[in-house]
Amino acid sequence: MDITKLTPSKHGSEIHHNTCFGCGKENPLGLGADFTFDDESGEVRFIYNFRKFYNGAPTFVHGGILSTLLDESMGDLCFHLGFIVMTDTMSFKFHKATPVEKDLLVRAWPVRRAKRKVFLECELSSTDGSILYVKGEGVFHILPPRFFSEKLTGEKNSVAFDLLSVNKLNRAHLFDRISS
Structure with missing residues (x-):
């Protein structure tokens, strides 16, 4: 396939399997998040x-679910940058209890790359950015492409490398x- 005719990814589900907990469209128990890449930022x-x-706690999001969404956001960012990764380490500071059933802004951005690792930061805030709920950072280990093609892509293997x-x-x- 001529990769010059392909459009870079915009959404996490473009390469993940359909039952992925983070973005899978066929996982009724999953987060169903979009993990949209913003080319401008x-x-x-x-x-x-x-x-x-x-x-x-009632009306507030469970901390493990918050951590999962932010972990997935950073991991998907790596994919959008052209890397297949596995979480190495991550940490979060929970600033305020995060409400359920309210629109929130999720962001993840690269900080640096060193050898086979990518360093990232992320945050979860109100849509206007005035309330910070969670701030985090993660280190992700870059995996060889063969690992991805053999283990993770499922039905999307044919487009993964391209x-x-x-x-x-x-x-x-x-x-x-x-x-x-």
């Missing part, structure tokens, strides 16, 4: 509304903004 950026089934290549080709300049 160079980050994953989207509005998300937690269903009431993700309660920890889409990763076009993502990396079209978004390599984003690493120019961060230290290597």
Whole structure:
């Protein structure tokens, strides 16, 4: 396939399997998040509304679900940048209890790349950014492409390498903004 005719990814589900907990469209128990890449800002950026089934304390999102959404956001950012990754480490600071059934802004952006690792930050806030609910950071280990093709792509294996290549080709300049 001629990758110059492909469009870089915009959504996490373009390469993940349909039952992925984060973005799978056929997972009724999953988050069903979009993980949209914003070419202008160079980050994953989207509005998300937690269903009431993700309660920890009544009317507030469970911390593990918050961590999962932000972990997935950073991991999907790596995919949009052309890398297949596995979470190495991550940490979060929970600033305020996060409400369910309210539109919230999710963001994840690259900080730097060093050898086989990508360093990222993320946050969850009100849609206007005035209330910060969670701020986090993560380190992701870059996996060899063969791991992805053998283990993770399922029915989308035929497009995986091409889409990763076009993502990396079209978004390599984003690493120019961060230290290597």
